[in-house]
Amino acid sequence: MAPVETTLPERHPDAPEPATELPEHYAYCFGCGSSVEHGLHLRATAGEDLTVRSRFTVTTAHQGAPGLAHGGLLACAFDEALGTAVGHLLRQPAVTGKLETDFLRPVPVGTVLFIDARIDGVAGRKVYVSADGRVNSPVGDIAVRARALFVTVELKHFIDNGRPEDLKKVAADPSLLGRTVDLNP
Numbered sequence: 343m344a345p346v347e348t349t350l351p352e353r354h355p356d357a358p359e360p361a362t363e364l365p366e367h368y369a370y371c372f373g374c375g376s377s378v379e380h381g382l383h384l385r386a387t388a389g390e391d392l393t394v395r396s397r398f399t400v401t402t403a404h405q406g407a408p409g410l411a412h413g414g415l416l417a418c419a420f421d422e423a424l425g426t427a428v429g430h431l432l433r434q435p436a437v438t439g440k441l442e443t444d445f446l447r448p449v450p451v452g453t454v455l456f457i458d459a460r461i462d463g464v465a466g467r468k469v470y471v472s473a474d475g476r477v478n479s480p481v482g483d484i485a486v487r488a489r490a491l492f493v494t495v496e497l498k499h500f501i502d503n504g505r506p507e508d509l510k511k512v513a514a515d516p517s518l519l520g521r522t523v524d525l526n527p
């Protein structure tokens with residue numbers, strides 16, 4: 343529940359149609375990037391209305407306890423899934439301001455975590471989102487639940503704060519941004 347009064351935003355007219363597979367947003371993103379060997383390689387599909395469905399396979403590189411996913415890493419997966427929902431459905435860059443997780447059941451190595459994310463409301467630049475994660479099936483008992491606040495920012499946020507050598511790589515090869523951001527609109 344958002345701590346302030348919110349309104350439900352419109353899904354952006356250019357948001358991907360429901361059932362569209364969404365591209366990785368940055369090749370070196372730990373959450374979705376294909377160039378990060380032991381990253382989460384999270385994949386997402388646009389859902390109806392203000393929803394996005396994501397999934398990732400828990401590997402041996404993701405352990406906290408023997409054979410079980412690390413909690414912080416699961417939080418990372420939710421950060422990614424929630425940010426993807428905000429970015430693609432509202433077509434606005436945003437960063438995580440706050441992220442809260444409830445770990446309800448262990449998530450074993452070798453399972454697929456299905457994460458259903460939704461935008462719950464906006465208030466100015468604040469976007470309130472939440473998600474449920476289930477093991478090996480998009481239905482059934484919830485293993486992890488998360489709520490977050492994203493704050494919309496201008497592209498300038500990334501240009502002003504990013505490490506220059508990484509920004510240069512992206513300028514030289516915009517395909518690293520996975521067709522999500524047009525650097526020359």
Ligand SMILES: CCCCCCCC/C=C\CCCCCCCC(=O)SCCNC(=O)CCNC(=O)[C@H](O)C(C)(C)COP(=O)(O)OP(=O)(O)OC[C@H]1O[C@@H](n2cnc3c(N)ncnc32)[C@H](O)[C@@H]1OP(=O)(O)O
Nearest residue numbers: 367421422425426429430433434435437438439440493522
């Ligand atoms: C053409 C584009 C199309 C786009 C399409 C793209 C598709 C892309 C797909 C996929 C997307 C990617 C998916 C990635 C997912 C992963 C995301 C991450 O992990 S992000 C890294 C971690 N987060 C940070 O590094 C933030 C660090 N924090 C900051 O930079 C600042 O604190 C920032 C920007 C969050 C706010 O700073 P201020 O100076 O701009 O604004 P102020 O006034 O402080 O905050 C604005 C409002 O938000 C509230 N606020 C901010 N932080 C809060 C907090 N922690 N708790 C409660 N409220 C907070 C404030 O109280 C204020 O509220 P009031 O407007 O006054 O009502």
